[in-house]
Amino acid sequence: MRYFLLFVFMALYSSFLYAGENKTDTVNIHINNQVYELTVSMDSTIDEYGKKPTAAYVKLSKDGRTAGESVFPLSGNCPIEEDIRVEGSDKGFIIRIPYCDGFLFRIGYVRFGYSEKYDDFILTGYREENIDRLNTEQESRSVEYSVFSEKPIVWSMFSPETIKRIIRQNLIQEHEIIQACTAQYPVFGYSSKENKLMWIEILAEFVIQNNSPQRIYVLDSSYYGYAYEAGYRFEENPTKGWSRHLLHRIEEDTIDNLIDSDPIFPKESNRYIIKSRIFVYKNPEFQKLFRDTVASMFRKHKESRWQVTPSALSINQRKFLRQLISGDSLRVRLYSDSLDHRHAVNIPLDVGKRLPTF
Structure with missing residues (x-):
């Protein structure tokens, strides 16, 4: 486990070397003979210390046309928050959103699946991996959150506030x-x-x-x-x-x-x-x-x-x-x-x- 966590943090560190550059991460999803493209890009500002990432933009395109976009503001105080990534899944995609919470690194995995009824991607799950940043040899912990919503949360209505609301609702239920x-x-x-x-x-x-x-x-x-x-x-x-x-x-x-x-x-x-x-x-x-x-x-x-x-x-x-x-x-x-x-x-x-x- 020690070597696995060391590998994880080495991988994270390699991504930090590109902090401030306009890097992108893209995944393509093919559904009903249509091509969806999900792209993450970074926005930066320049101060006396150099380039500083300020926001991540997650954009969904359908056959080359923008179908939705979400902005994730970055605090600039967390060493892993800019390492946002996307990956494809079964008829959908996963957005990897890392952030800092006190002595923990929290890495959220937001899962979306395509809905024929809404002709949109629906939020189907949210999971977090928690890593103790003060004790990296300790085994990480994975937590599954239930998605509480009267109506499906579609990608076109998704924002970072949605994740906070899911966490709050799970905590209130307890x-x-x-x-x-x-x-x-x-x-x-x-x-x-x-x-x-x-x-x-x-x-x-x-x-x-x-x-x-x-x-x-x-x-x-x-x-x-x-x-x-x-x-x-x-x-x-x-x-x-x-x-x-x-x-x-x-x-x-x-x-x-x-x-x-x-x-x-x-x-x-x-x-x-x-x-x-x-x-x-x-x-x-x-x-x-x-x-x-x-x-x-x-x-x-x-x-x-x-x-x-x-x-x-x-x-x-x-x-x-x-x-x-x-x-x-x-x-x-x-x-x-x-x-x-x-x-x-x-x-x-x-x-x-x-x-x-x-």
């Missing part, structure tokens, strides 16, 4: 994320030094169901709202933004330790909770509305943090809390074992499930 109602009340954080309420901890609970035949992993999460402490501290007029937040797993209604690459086994589900601190000490409207309530609570409790029940707040205060976290979101990063893919899922958070009794 899991289901449902926000759950939390039974825990918000926690107020008070500073006697500042003599004001600093933050409110409002929890969000959710369940992740694994629908795939292999494990998926919950890696980490981010929160969108007034929860980015550094940004909130240094901005004169703080706005909502994204910040990394840690997840806790819930087991039998008990909050466990923080997770780190938490596995969810096939056909099972895990419950999670995120404790997001919503900062309010720079919000003059909040401080004015809650001033008397906070002072009364601090006299009773004396500690710097306490849970707040709905009965302790007025209707306007409860309404303000709901507006404060309205539009907040959670982003969870997952890893798919079967598809060998990391991806992020955005979850708009339902205020009613975070503050069900407020």
